[in-house]
Amino acid sequence: MNRSIVEQRTERTQWFLHDRFGMFIHWGLYAIPARDEWVRSQEKMTLEDYQVYFDEFNPDLYDPRAWARIAKQAGMKYAVMTAKHHDGFCLFDSQLTDYKSTNTQAKRDLVREFLDAFRAEGLKVGLYYSLLDWRHPDYPAYGDLHHPMRDNPEFERDPATFDRYLDYMHGQVRELLTDYGMLDIMWFDFSYEHLQGKAWRANELMEMIRSLQPQIIVDNRLEASGSIGGSIYSNDPSFYSGDFASPEQIIPPRGVVNEAGESIPWEACITLNNHWSYSSSDQVYKTARMIIRKLVECVSKNGNLLLNVGPNARGEIPDKSKAILEEIGSWIRRNSDSVYGCGEAGIEKPEWGRYTKRGDKLYAHLFEENVGAINLLGLAGRIKKARLLADGSEVLIGHPWNTALYSNDAFLSLSRPEHYTFPLPDEIDTVIELTLVVEELC
Secondary structure: OOHHHHHHHHHHOHHHHHHOEEEEEOOOHHHOOOOOOOHHHHOOOOHHHHHHHHHHOOOOOOOHHHHHHHHHHOOOOEEEEEEEOOOOOEOOOOOOOOOEHHHOOOOOOHHHHHHHHHHHOOOEEEEEEEOOOOOOOOOOOOOOOOOOOOOOHHHOOOHHHHHHHHHHHHHHHHHHHHHOOOOOEEEEEOOEOOEOHHHHOHHHHHHHHHHHOOOOEEEOOOOOOOOOOOOOOOOOOOOOOOOEEOOEOOOOEOEOEOOOOOEOOEEEEEEOOOOOOOOOOOOOOOOHHHHHHHHHHHHHOOOEEEEEEOOOOOOOOOHHHHHHHHHHHHHHHHHHHHOOOOEOOOOOOOOOEEEEEEOOEEEEEEOOOOOOOEEEOOOOOOEEEEEEOOOOOEOEEEOOHHHOOOOOOEEEEOOOOOOOOOOOOOOOOEEEEEEEOHHHHO
C-alpha cells in the first residue's frame, strides 16, 4: 500500500472526521425554471433556450450571512456551494469566461460573498466544481451520454480540441484556489464512461491543487463511481483518488471500506427533498427526525452527512427547509457530544437504535421504546455511569429482577421501578451517555 498517500489523507481529513455534518448548496440559473439542475440536459435545451435564464438572473434576496446563520444554527460545521454546475454557468468572477454571475443583472461575485459569510460564522468552506460543461465549445456534445445536444449531429466535436476545454477547466480551478483564500474542500462532480481519471489530466490537476493548497481535501469523483483499481477503495490508491468517498442519495449499509476492509473517510450527500436544486413542485421533504437518525447512522459507520438545500431564484432558502434545519439544530444543541468527534463503537448494532463512541464515552441512541429495562448487550461491568445527554440527569444501570438470565448484559432504566416501561424523553433520538471503565480505552 502507498502509505504516504494514505498517511497524508489521514492528516488532511482529521477535522472532516470530527465535524461530521455539513451543508450542500446547489444554486444557479436552473433555480428559475425550478425543475431540476439537469433541466437543460433533460429537456435538450439549446443555448438559446437557456439564455433567457441568464438574462433574468437577479437574486435580489441573496443574503449569504443569513444562509451561514441557518447552517450554524442547524449544527453544521462546514458548507459546500456550487461554483459551476454542468450548465457551465459560474457563480464566481472567472476571468476565463463571460458566462458568470458578475455579467448578469446581479453583478455580484456570489461565491466570494458565500465564502466571506460562512468563514465569518466560523464554518469551514468548500466549492463544488463540475468537470462537465455543456456550454464550452470544446466539451463533447453529439454522442455524449449527458450533453443537451447529444442527439444532434450538428454538434459533433473534434476530439483533438478537448485539451482546450481541459486547459479552461484547470484554469478555473486555479482561479478558485488562488483568488478566494484558503478553501477546506474541493468537491468535483463527476466522471463517467471514458471521461475519468487520466482523461481529465487528473495527475496534473491534483499536482496543481496540492501545490497551491496542500491542506485542502478533495472528493473521489475524478474517477467514475464503482471503479476499484487505483481508486480510493483500493489498497494502493492513486495520487488523484481523493481524500474521501462520496456516496450519493444512499447511506452504505456497512459504511465505506477499502479492499482490505479498513474504514476510509466518507460522506453521504443527500437532498432535503427529492431534488438538488430548487424545484417549486417538489414538496416531498424528509423530516428532521429522519435526517437526525440518518446523521447518527452515518457517524455510527465512521461517516459524515452532507445535507443539501436548494435556494430559489431570488436567493432564499425555502421556508420548509429552514424549519427542518431549525428542528435538527435544536436536537444537536442538546446532543452534540454524541455526533462531533464520534465514530463507530465497535459494538454490534442494538435492536433499539445505534451506538456512537468517542474515547471513553459510548453514546446509546435510543430510537425505539422498550418493554421494561433497555438491554445493553455484552456491557455488564463495563459502564461506570450513565447520564441523559440532553440534560445531564442520571440514568440507572443495573440488573432488574427479571434479567437474571442475561448476566453478560447491562440494563438501562430511565426511572424506578427499574423493570417498568417508561416513555423515551425524546421521540426522535434519546441519547444516553455511557462512561466506560478505564479498561475500555485499551
